[in-house]
Amino acid sequence: MALFDAVLELADDHLVLGHRLSEWCGHAPMLEEDLALPNMALDLIGTARTLYDYAAQLEGEGRSEDDMAYLRGEREYRNLLLCERPNEDFAHTVLRQLYFAAFMKPYWEAALSSSDEVIAGVAGKAVKEMAYHIRHAGEWVIRLGDGTDESARRMKDAVEALHIYTGELFEEGAAEGIDALPSRAAIQPAWEATIDEIFGHALLSRPVVQYPQTGGRVGKHGEGLGHLLAEMQSVYRAHPGATW
Amino acid sequence: MYSQGLIGADARTDETPEFLEAFQNRIDAEEKIEPNDAMPEGYRRTLVRQIGQHAHSEIVGMLPEGNWITRAPSLRRKAALLAKVQDEGGHGLYLYAAAETLGVSREEMTEELLDGRAKYSSIFNYPTLSWADIGTIGWLVDGAAIMNQIPLCRCSYGPYARAMIRVCKEESFHQRQGYEIVMTLAQGTPDQKAMAQDSLNRWWWPSLMMFGPHDGDSVHGDQSMAWKIKRFSNDELRQKFIDATVPQAEYLGLTIPDPDLKWNEEKGGYDHGPIDWDEFWRVVKGHGPMARDRIKARKKAWDDGAWVREAALAHAEKRKARKLVAE
Numbered sequence: 001m002a003l004f005d006a007v008l009e010l011a012d013d014h015l016v017l018g019h020r021l022s023e024w025c026g027h028a029p030m031l032e033e034d035l036a037l038p039n040m041a042l043d044l045i046g047t048a049r050t051l052y053d054y055a056a057q058l059e060g061e062g063r064s065e066d067d068m069a070y071l072r073g074e075r076e077y078r079n080l081l082l083c084e085r086p087n088e089d090f091a092h093t094v095l096r097q098l099y100f101a102a103f104m105k106p107y108w109e110a111a112l113s114s115s116d117e118v119i120a121g122v123a124g125k126a127v128k129e130m131a132y133h134i135r136h137a138g139e140w141v142i143r144l145g146d147g148t149d150e151s152a153r154r155m156k157d158a159v160e161a162l163h164i165y166t167g168e169l170f171e172e173g174a175a176e177g178i179d180a181l182p183s184r185a186a187i188q189p190a191w192e193a194t195i196d197e198i199f200g201h202a203l204l205s206r207p208v209v210q211y212p213q214t215g216g217r218v219g220k221h222g223e224g225l226g227h228l229l230a231e232m233q234s235v236y237r238a239h240p241g242a243t244w
Numbered sequence: 245m246y247s248q249g250l251i252g253a254d255a256r257t258d259e260t261p262e263f264l265e266a267f268q269n270r271i272d273a274e275e276k277i278e279p280n281d282a283m284p285e286g287y288r289r290t291l292v293r294q295i296g297q298h299a300h301s302e303i304v305g306m307l308p309e310g311n312w313i314t315r316a317p318s319l320r321r322k323a324a325l326l327a328k329v330q331d332e333g334g335h336g337l338y339l340y341a342a343a344e345t346l347g348v349s350r351e352e353m354t355e356e357l358l359d360g361r362a363k364y365s366s367i368f369n370y371p372t373l374s375w376a377d378i379g380t381i382g383w384l385v386d387g388a389a390i391m392n393q394i395p396l397c398r399c400s401y402g403p404y405a406r407a408m409i410r411v412c413k414e415e416s417f418h419q420r421q422g423y424e425i426v427m428t429l430a431q432g433t434p435d436q437k438a439m440a441q442d443s444l445n446r447w448w449w450p451s452l453m454m455f456g457p458h459d460g461d462s463v464h465g466d467q468s469m470a471w472k473i474k475r476f477s478n479d480e481l482r483q484k485f486i487d488a489t490v491p492q493a494e495y496l497g498l499t500i501p502d503p504d505l506k507w508n509e510e511k512g513g514y515d516h517g518p519i520d521w522d523e524f525w526r527v528v529k530g531h532g533p534m535a536r537d538r539i540k541a542r543k544k545a546w547d548d549g550a551w552v553r554e555a556a557l558a559h560a561e562k563r564k565a566r567k568l569v570a571e
Binding site: 019030065142144 | 314334428555
């Protein structure tokens with residue numbers, strides 16, 4: 001069941017982050033972002049669906065993608081803490097996106113040659129999406145970092161607030177020892193190179209984190225995730241067995 | 245999504261009779277009017293007002309549906325709803341661009357929306373209270389909008405007509421998607437069916453009101469018809485909508501909340517009960533249940549985003565300056 005657990009971790013990352021991005025829809029700083037943020041949310045939710053479906057197949061107990069998403073509580077969710085962090089302001093949102101995409105792009109590149117056909121298939125689509133997310137979020141990090149005094153301050157605050165969650169990206173979690181999935185620790189140099197390149201233009205520096213925050217992979221989340229799930233699952237759970 | 249019932253356009257115009265006649269001849273010959281063509285001021289003003297209202301309706305319309313994105317009861321529905329609301333934003337974007345060809349900026353139009361000078365479709369001032377409302381809005385509200393928008397594809401103003409062709413294709417998809425949501429509920433558990441019926445009960449009359457006042461009470465009809473901005477009267481479109489929708493409700497086993505609704509063999513259409521015009525005018529004048537919340541939400545997004553837009557401009561200026569130095 002190790003592969004099942006590892007696939008579920010990946011699926012949870014994508015759904016929770018996609019859900020967070022979807023909260024912006026209709027409330028973004030400009031109309032173009034009201035289109036771009038849901039677009040990125042759709043990419044992530046699309047990947048989550050494929051992965052939940054695959055996890056359900058691996059498990060073989062007849063659960064559906066929706067059972068996976070809607071019937072597990074916060075202690076059972078395995079997403080990275082980074083993905084569940086609240087949107088706060090636009091600076092936090094684009095930085096969170098950059099941190100995640102800068103990891104997932106090289107991850108999916110490595111997964112293209114996976115012996116697992118489903119994983120390799122997901123990777124083929126996701127690599128292009130993550131490249132776009134890095135470009136979009138990265139351009140915003142640069143604009144805001146090197147924009148006005150206020151935007152530069154907000155960007156620095158976002159780095160200060162979110163960087164402590166990035167160490168968890170490189171923990172192997174349930175994927176430890178699974179050949180079909182890339183090593184997460186091995187992605188770190190590529191991730192750091194991407195971040196440093198963008199931070200260079202954004203007049204930001206990558207902080208050294210003494211006390212990283214982790215725990216998502218063992219279901220130890222922040223307090224925000226329970227609220228996210230309560231909202232997301234409310235209709236599904238109120239009508240057990242219904243078809244939507 | 246938007247339907248007619250243009251509010252407060254001033255079509256007065258003071259060009260010479262010769263100019264107006266020549267313009268009317270072009271309209272009558274079904275020529276498209278393009279941005280750089282001479283046009284009566286009243287024609288320009290009416291279009292700016294109408295396209296602006298249409299664009300604002302798309303943008304404000306993102307809110308009631310957006311209210312259910314985070315609670316959509318399956319991942320498939322969640323993705324479809326996100327894509328739908330994103331489409332509405334895209335429609336807003338094309339329409340603002342179409343209005344900009346008439347010499348008004350998106351910023352000006354946005355300010356008019358936020359300070360209450362510009363209107364949007366009153367239908368969005370009703371709340372979405374259950375998941376079924378997402379289906380019903382697609383089925384009825386987008387359905388009503390399509391009745392109005394199909395003729396707008398032949399509107400005399402070229403950029404508006406062309407924008408509407410793409411908008412209509414997407415709205416038609418939304419309408420079918422909405423109907424499919426309601427059908428799933430109508431065929432579901434008793435609770436789901438009750439949810440669908442309750443939603444139809446709440447949205448039916450406001451949907452009929454989307455077509456605007458009775459023809460006899462409509463102020464802007466005649467001039468807009470002559471200029472071929474508008475092609476059918478409010479009552480004609482309302483009738484077409486009812487005739488198309490009643491059999492759809494019957495197929496679902498849902499009841500239209502109008503005891504007076506009956507088939508009229510002679511006219512080949514349905515007769516319906518009286519519309520509550522007091523409610524119509526109350527909502528049009530800005531006293532709909534969600535009117536304040538909608539504008540508050542738009543204003544918050546605009547105000548909270550100000551620093552982002554300023555930073556983007558400041559960054560662009562810095563880049564331009566650096567490029568000049570480098571050259």
